Amino acid sequence: MAVLGPGGVGGLVGALLARAGHEVIFLGGPDSVRAVRERGMRVRSGMFGDFTVRAEAAGELRAPVDVCLVTVKHNVLDAAVERVSPAALGDGLVLPLLNGIEHPAALRARYRPELVVPGVIRVASSRVAPGSIVHGSSFVEIDLASASASPERLDELATLLQGAEVQAKARADEAAMLWGKLFFLAPFALLTTAHRCAIGDMRTVHRKQLIDLVAEIAELSRADGAPADVEAALRFYDAFPPEAQSSMQRDAETGLPLELDAIGGALLRIGQRHAVPMPLTERLVADLTPLSKGSAAAGSRR
Numbered sequence: 001m002a003v004l005g006p007g008g009v010g011g012l013v014g015a016l017l018a019r020a021g022h023e024v025i026f027l028g029g030p031d032s033v034r035a036v037r038e039r040g041m042r043v044r045s046g047m048f049g050d051f052t053v054r055a056e057a058a059g060e061l062r063a064p065v066d067v068c069l070v071t072v073k074h075n076v077l078d079a080a081v082e083r084v085s086p087a088a089l090g091d092g093l094v095l096p097l098l099n100g101i102e103h104p105a106a107l108r109a110r111y112r113p114e115l116v117v118p119g120v121i122r123v124a125s126s127r128v129a130p131g132s133i134v135h136g137s138s139f140v141e142i143d144l145a146s147a148s149a150s151p152e153r154l155d156e157l158a159t160l161l162q163g164a165e166v167q168a169k170a171r172a173d174e175a176a177m178l179w180g181k182l183f184f185l186a187p188f189a190l191l192t193t194a195h196r197c198a199i200g201d202m203r204t205v206h207r208k209q210l211i212d213l214v215a216e217i218a219e220l221s222r223a224d225g226a227p228a229d230v231e232a233a234l235r236f237y238d239a240f241p242p243e244a245q246s247s248m249q250r251d252a253e254t255g256l257p258l259e260l261d262a263i264g265g266a267l268l269r270i271g272q273r274h275a276v277p278m279p280l281t282e283r284l285v286a287d288l289t290p291l292s293k294g295s296a297a298a299g300s301r302r
């Protein structure tokens with residue numbers, strides 16, 4: 001199998017697959033390719049222990065694979081998929097684990113739709129250096145659902161991931177799965193980044209704005225055909241340790257590009273399509289846009 005984007009998510013899941021005995025090839029830029037070829041993919045994890053796997057690495061896919069995980073960030077997706085041509089992929093499944101909601105359509109425009117199986121992942125994992133991953137959470141959970149792939153291939157993929165110690169579940173409804181993640185993530189990411197605060201202050205100091213934003217996004221979710229429970233979202237935020245930060249906020253602090261367009265931009269585009277007013281989201285996206293490309297030094301990591 002192949003992993004396009006050997007970072008926090010791709011490095012970890014790819015290493016778990018390799019540790020379970022699968023042949024894995026990591027596809028990325030020259031630094032990651034060199035690091036993996038020379039030293040393997042290294043993982044430090046409280047849950048799995050520290051381990052290193054030997055794996056292939058290359059700048060592009062040259063031979064078919066059963067599955068290609070897509071684990072880059074949304075802002076580099078177009079450039080990254082150039083490394084995996086539809087011909088090289090063959091009949092392999094494409095499993096994107098990006099946050100956001102628009103990437104499955106982009107992938108179905110490039111690869112045969114019946115090969116694309118979107119997933120959402122719940123994990124905390126970081127690429128601390130090329131080929132070196134620190135996994136901090138006590139869970140790695142992936143939900144899978146596809147409006148276009150066969151249920152048999154979906155189930156096979158879930159089983160394959162389970163065999164690598166990933167808690168994987170096949171779900172029935174792709175839109176509900178993607179919206180489920182975006183609905184919780186978007187308010188958390190936008191508010192903590194805009195106010196430069198952790199979740200504790202977001203749900204206390206900025207509670208009124210949080211409630212209004214969750215309600216605004218819930219209406220959009222419903223207009224797009226996916227259920228949304230405002231009270232459940234608020235309970236979810238209230239259950240987090242107060243110091244929890246969003247990855248968008250961490251990226252902003254580090255000067256890395258933000259997944260602002262994949263999260264806030266996508267909400268605005270869907271809002272326009274359904275004529276649902278999104279005034280709060282619009283203001284937060286406008287406020288965060290100057291940060292979205294990252295600072296020159298940190299943004300030019302590759």
Ligand SMILES: NC(=O)c1ccc[n+]([C@@H]2O[C@H](COP(=O)([O-])OP(=O)(O)OC[C@H]3O[C@@H](n4cnc5c(N)ncnc54)[C@H](OP(=O)(O)O)[C@@H]3O)[C@@H](O)[C@H]2O)c1
Nearest residue numbers: 005006007008009028032072076080098099123124125127
């Ligand atoms: N990390 C988490 O805990 C977590 C949890 C849930 C969801 N997510 C989502 O998962 C997605 C991936 O996040 P991440 O944290 O894993 O990001 P990341 O650590 O920044 O990893 C992204 C990887 O993509 C590689 N890359 C960049 N441009 C590329 C290109 N043109 N071709 C091939 N590879 C390229 C980077 O390569 P280099 O290593 O060479 O720079 C890096 O290894 C995001 O949508 C994120 O929101 C992440």
